[in-house]
Amino acid sequence: MIHTACPYCGVGCGVVARPDGAIAADIAHPANRGRLCSKGAALAQTLDDSGRLTQPQIGGKPASWDDALGLIAAKFRRTIERHGPDSVAFYVSGQCLTEDYYVANKLMKGFIGSGNIDTNSRLCMASSVAGHNRAFGEDIVPGVYEDWEEADLVVLVGSNAAWCHPVLHQRLLAAKAARGTKIVVLDPRRTATAEAADLHLPLTIGSDVALFNGLLAFLHAAGRVDRDWTARHTAGLGAAIAAAGPDDIEETAARCGLDPELVEIFFEMFARTERVMTVYSQGVNQSSVGTDKVNAIVNCHLATGRIGRPGMGPFSVTGQPNAMGGREVGGLANQLAAHMKFDDPADRDALTRFWQAPALTPKPGLKAVELFEAVAAGKIQALWIVATNPADSLPRADRVRSALSACPFVAVSDCWPTDTSVYADVVLPAAAWGEKDGTVTNSERRISRQRPFRPAPGEARPDWWMFAEVGRRMGWEAAFAWESPAAVFREHAALSGFENAGRRVFDIGALADGDDAAYDAMQPVRWPLPAGATQEGGRLFAEGGFPTPDGKARCVPTPFQGLPDRGGHGFLLNTGRVRDQWHTMTRTGLAPSLMAHTPEPLATLHPADAAALGIEPNALVRLSTDEGEVVLRADLRHTQRRGEVFAPMHWTDLFASTGPIGRAVSARVDPVSGQPETKATPVSLSPVATHFHGLLLRRSGLALNRDAFAFAPVSQSNPLLDRAIQTSADSASDHRALPDICHWVRVPVDTGQLFRLTGLRAMPTGDDLDRFARVLLDPPPAADWIEAADPARGMLRVAILVDGVLEACLFLARNPVGLPSEAAVVPILGTAIPDAGRARLLAGRGDAGTMSEGPRICACFAVSRDAIRHAAVTHRLRSVAEIGVRLRAGTNCGSCIPEIEEILRDVRMPAS
Ligand SMILES: Nc1nc2c(c(=O)[nH]1)N[C@H]1C(S)=C(S)[C@@H](COP(=O)(O)OP(=O)(O)OC[C@H]3O[C@@H](n4cnc5c(=O)[nH]c(N)nc54)[C@H](O)[C@@H]3O)O[C@H]1N2
Ligand SMILES: Nc1nc2c(c(=O)[nH]1)N[C@H]1C(S)=C(S)[C@@H](COP(=O)(O)OP(=O)(O)OC[C@H]3O[C@@H](n4cnc5c(=O)[nH]c(N)nc54)[C@H](O)[C@@H]3O)O[C@H]1N2
Ligand code: SF4
Numbered sequence: 001m002i003h004t005a006c007p008y009c010g011v012g013c014g015v016v017a018r019p020d021g022a023i024a025a026d027i028a029h030p031a032n033r034g035r036l037c038s039k040g041a042a043l044a045q046t047l048d049d050s051g052r053l054t055q056p057q058i059g060g061k062p063a064s065w066d067d068a069l070g071l072i073a074a075k076f077r078r079t080i081e082r083h084g085p086d087s088v089a090f091y092v093s094g095q096c097l098t099e100d101y102y103v104a105n106k107l108m109k110g111f112i113g114s115g116n117i118d119t120n121s122r123l124c125m126a127s128s129v130a131g132h133n134r135a136f137g138e139d140i141v142p143g144v145y146e147d148w149e150e151a152d153l154v155v156l157v158g159s160n161a162a163w164c165h166p167v168l169h170q171r172l173l174a175a176k177a178a179r180g181t182k183i184v185v186l187d188p189r190r191t192a193t194a195e196a197a198d199l200h201l202p203l204t205i206g207s208d209v210a211l212f213n214g215l216l217a218f219l220h221a222a223g224r225v226d227r228d229w230t231a232r233h234t235a236g237l238g239a240a241i242a243a244a245g246p247d248d249i250e251e252t253a254a255r256c257g258l259d260p261e262l263v264e265i266f267f268e269m270f271a272r273t274e275r276v277m278t279v280y281s282q283g284v285n286q287s288s289v290g291t292d293k294v295n296a297i298v299n300c301h302l303a304t305g306r307i308g309r310p311g312m313g314p315f316s317v318t319g320q321p322n323a324m325g326g327r328e329v330g331g332l333a334n335q336l337a338a339h340m341k342f343d344d345p346a347d348r349d350a351l352t353r354f355w356q357a358p359a360l361t362p363k364p365g366l367k368a369v370e371l372f373e374a375v376a377a378g379k380i381q382a383l384w385i386v387a388t389n390p391a392d393s394l395p396r397a398d399r400v401r402s403a404l405s406a407c408p409f410v411a412v413s414d415c416w417p418t419d420t421s422v423y424a425d426v427v428l429p430a431a432a433w434g435e436k437d438g439t440v441t442n443s444e445r446r447i448s449r450q451r452p453f454r455p456a457p458g459e460a461r462p463d464w465w466m467f468a469e470v471g472r473r474m475g476w477e478a479a480f481a482w483e484s485p486a487a488v489f490r491e492h493a494a495l496s497g498f499e500n501a502g503r504r505v506f507d508i509g510a511l512a513d514g515d516d517a518a519y520d521a522m523q524p525v526r527w528p529l530p531a532g533a534t535q536e537g538g539r540l541f542a543e544g545g546f547p548t549p550d551g552k553a554r555c556v557p558t559p560f561q562g563l564p565d566r567g568g569h570g571f572l573l574n575t576g577r578v579r580d581q582w583h584t585m586t587r588t589g590l591a592p593s594l595m596a597h598t599p600e601p602l603a604t605l606h607p608a609d610a611a612a613l614g615i616e617p618n619a620l621v622r623l624s625t626d627e628g629e630v631v632l633r634a635d636l637r638h639t640q641r642r643g644e645v646f647a648p649m650h651w652t653d654l655f656a657s658t659g660p661i662g663r664a665v666s667a668r669v670d671p672v673s674g675q676p677e678t679k680a681t682p683v684s685l686s687p688v689a690t691h692f693h694g695l696l697l698r699r700s701g702l703a704l705n706r707d708a709f710a711f712a713p714v715s716q717s718n719p720l721l722d723r724a725i726q727t728s729a730d731s732a733s734d735h736r737a738l739p740d741i742c743h744w745v746r747v748p749v750d751t752g753q754l755f756r757l758t759g760l761r762a763m764p765t766g767d768d769l770d771r772f773a774r775v776l777l778d779p780p781p782a783a784d785w786i787e788a789a790d791p792a793r794g795m796l797r798v799a800i801l802v803d804g805v806l807e808a809c810l811f812l813a814r815n816p817v818g819l820p821s822e823a824a825v826v827p828i829l830g831t832a833i834p835d836a837g838r839a840r841l842l843a844g845r846g847d848a849g850t851m852s853e854g855p856r857i858c859a860c861f862a863v864s865r866d867a868i869r870h871a872a873v874t875h876r877l878r879s880v881a882e883i884g885v886r887l888r889a890g891t892n893c894g895s896c897i898p899e900i901e902e903i904l905r906d907v908r909m910p911a912s
């Protein structure tokens with residue numbers, strides 16, 4: 001049994017890999033003590049090597065590691081010789097292990113001599129980092145996970161923890177059940193987290209600074225400021241209170257779009273509760289005033305001295321498994337390693353000596369959005385992207401893509417092909433979770449080991465090794481000579497303690513001297529952990545001692561600057577996460593059980609807004625912004641504020657015709673942190689007419705070819721029609737790329753791939769229809785093609801059989817009732833169809849029941865919303881526990897409990 005850590009969120013749960021292949025919760029790990037969420041529980045399903053990158057490629061052709069790494073080293077060298085060190089860059093990730101990250105940062109900042117290494121943490125944690133630095137003098141999370149259990153009031157700001165940090169949320173709900181912890185959620189949407197709260201404040205997007213300024217003024221007016229503590233341990237409180245404005249609840253409520261009564265209840269709760277913790281996440285960070293939001297929150301804790309004591313303090317939850325580790329090594333362009341600072345000459349001197357760095361970069365590098373602008377402008381000519389998928393996840397995705405295609409040299413290291421890897425001159429196959437060896441740090445500063453328990457497929461190798469190899473090949477053999485991640489970790493730990501003597505809180509010097517066996521055996525441990533420490537790190541700053549020159553924290557004035565500009569558009573586009581997907585879906589998109597909760601990307605908007613715009617439930621809606629356009633299915637809910645629309649960040653060109661929402665997201669950034677505002681893009685909505693409906697099932701092949709032409713000149717009749725279609729692009733005027741004809745989403749199912757199709761133009765007819773069907777079905781040469789068509793009723797049904805086995809099938813109909821149910825046809829894909837069964841197949845009747853089940857709520861036991869509703873009604877079940885006894889739903893990982901509660905509430909209160 002191998003003990004390792006979950007590769008998803010920053011909760012950092014421990015998991016064990018059993019010899020039988022099962023992945024289970026680690027009962028001994030302090031982050032989760034036996035709990036897992038739906039994503040963690042499905043980890044074993046994602047260990048499928050069939051789609052992996054297994055060999056280095058140069059120009060799309062297989063190559064040796066030696067050639068691929070040699071080429072990267074040569075391209076970087078040559079580019080630096082010609083254009084200087086700032087003409088090259090790395091773009092890395094909070095999913096790199098600390099060891100990967102340390103080596104990359106050392107290579108770029110110490111040896112290449114440029115600050116141009118930035119990370120996807122710029123899109124994620126940068127505002128928290130900047131806010132911490134401004135307030136505390138260092139990027140520190142003062143609290144620990146036990147605070148979630150010891151607080152009397154937990155305020156969640158812009159955090160959907162029920163879905164995004166599920167195990168911490170479960171710990172919170174357990175504490176609520178045990179001791180009555182009050183929970184307040186500040187989120188424009190009524191999320192699953194809000195469902196489980198005592199109070200939900202649906203504040204309008206971008207208004208958090210106004211709310212926390214109002215709270216600071218209220219605390220001041222109510223005499224809740226801790227005079228003694230603030231005098232000893234803070235500076236600038238007076239200025240912060242002045243900038244917060246008058247104590248005027250009406251005005252605050254108006255700015256936030258809230259009822260004044262709700263605001264007052266919240267302020268009173270905060271004021272009178274000593275043990276209060278404020279948790280915040282991307283609703284705070286991903287904003288053009290994200291750093292101010294952080295400081296406005298921190299100010300309220302500093303003013304009351306509620307920090308670093310049990311159950312008290314601001315708590316920034318980290319997103320990625322190693323968001324915190326990346327900050328320890330200085331992975332952001334404006335950080336140096338080990339929390340050292342660019343503007344501190346002593347730090348720079350110490351780092352130069354420690355690394356024996358020939359060319360420590362004199363200045364910070366470009367932050368993600370500017371970095372890709374510099375690529376587009378030709379200023380960066382060699383770029384290496386590792387463990388992140390910027391062609392989807394950066395705002396203005398199309399601009400990122402054109403920058404990548406214009407860049408003279410791009411290397412990409414990933415485990416799977418992605419929308420980014422298609423732009424790479426060199427693709428490097430990375431070892432993935434389960435194969436890699438190293439460390440990660442979670443939200444509470446706890447370092448855990450990731451240990452390998454399976455061999456990497458083919459020639460896949462870990463990222464630290466790739467960076468070290470390139471460092472050696474660029475001429476720095478001694479500095480990049482490590483032979484194991486353990487050796488890299490020891491150097492990282494030694495640097496943290498180097499000439500530190502309490503100057504920097506981040507110090508893990510105690511781990512610098514361990515041998516390889518100690519590294520292998522390392523138990524989860526929290527920093528700070530300076531040399532000689534006898535116990536792990538705990539809460540920080542209860543008695544001040546901030547890492548600033550005078551030891552005092554800074555209260556930063558955060559004047560309210562108004563709400564996000566709508567730029568002539570009627571709506572704001574808010575983007576974020578769904579429960580069972582992880583980012584760009586390279587792993588969670590492999591697990592059918594994780595697809596069932598939210599099988600396709602939806603644009604959620606208020607029913608009244610939809611009615612005003614003529615947008616029908618479940619119809620397609622076009623979202624147009626100044627950056628681009630996407631088409632999504634409309635999901636109408638009262639959980640959404642009017643004037644705001646929410647869409648998930650996960651779907652890519654590999655999963656949907658419309659590609660990533662990033663196409664439409666603005667690249668406006670916070671001026672301090674450089675973090676883009678991915679939750680407030682001005683957007684216009686319009687209905688999209690549907691002309692036909694379709695269902696396509698295929699056993700093989702993933703995304704549909706965007707550029708396959710579905711319409712071609714009608715004159716020729718070529719047996720290789722699909723080939724002819726693709727090559728005759730110039731000879732006809734009515735050619736259309738597939739996404740122009742039909743909107744599609746791909747849903748991996750147990751038997752293959754299911755595509756939901758929605759016609760954007762009239763359904764093709766005649767030969768065009770035949771070509772269209774062939775493009776979609778992509779029949780292998782020796783296949784049987786059987787079809788039933790009813791042109792008058794606008795219906796086509798085709799099945800492709802290979803040796804009697806159903807390889808693919810397509811159902812098209814002008815009217816949705818002309819389609820079979822997915823539940824009926826999915827199980828028969830890949831099964832043998834007897835001759836007698838063909839008619840039945842074309843009639844769209846499989847052997848499974850034809851009941852539509854609604855979304856799957858419980859991923860662990862595959863229980864649908866309708867089944868829960870049905871059981872609740874027929875058996876008069878009133879609690880989650882009763883549902884669990886009857887259906888097992890909610891009894892394993894518990895991620896679905898807030899949704900089961902919501903269903904139970906609906907059942908008891910029929911809509912009037
Ligand atoms: N299931 C799942 N879990 C994940 C991830 C995943 O991909 N999938 N990714 C991980 C990562 S890297 C991260 S960073 C975290 C993110 O975790 P969260 O930050 O919790 O997730 P998001 O859905 O991005 O955004 C949280 C909420 O912010 C709200 N919001 C938007 N604008 C505002 C605003 O102006 N003010 C306030 N108060 N709220 C606002 C949104 O409505 C949304 O509900 O999740 C981690 N966990
Ligand atoms: N519109 C919008 N955009 C957003 C956000 C949002 O809320 N809204 N959230 C932002 C946030 S908080 C984040 S964190 C980012 C996430 O965005 P990304 O980082 O782009 O998302 P991932 O899909 O996690 O990409 C990680 C890639 O690394 C690969 N990979 C996994 N493990 C390894 C490994 O060990 N080595 C290597 N070399 N590759 C590996 C995966 O296959 C995947 O392709 O998205 C940001 N973008
Ligand atoms: S909460 Fe879920 S996704 Fe996050 S680390 Fe734990 S098991 Fe993994």
Ligand SMILES: [Mo]
Nearest residue numbers: 123124319320
């Ligand atoms: Mo993130």
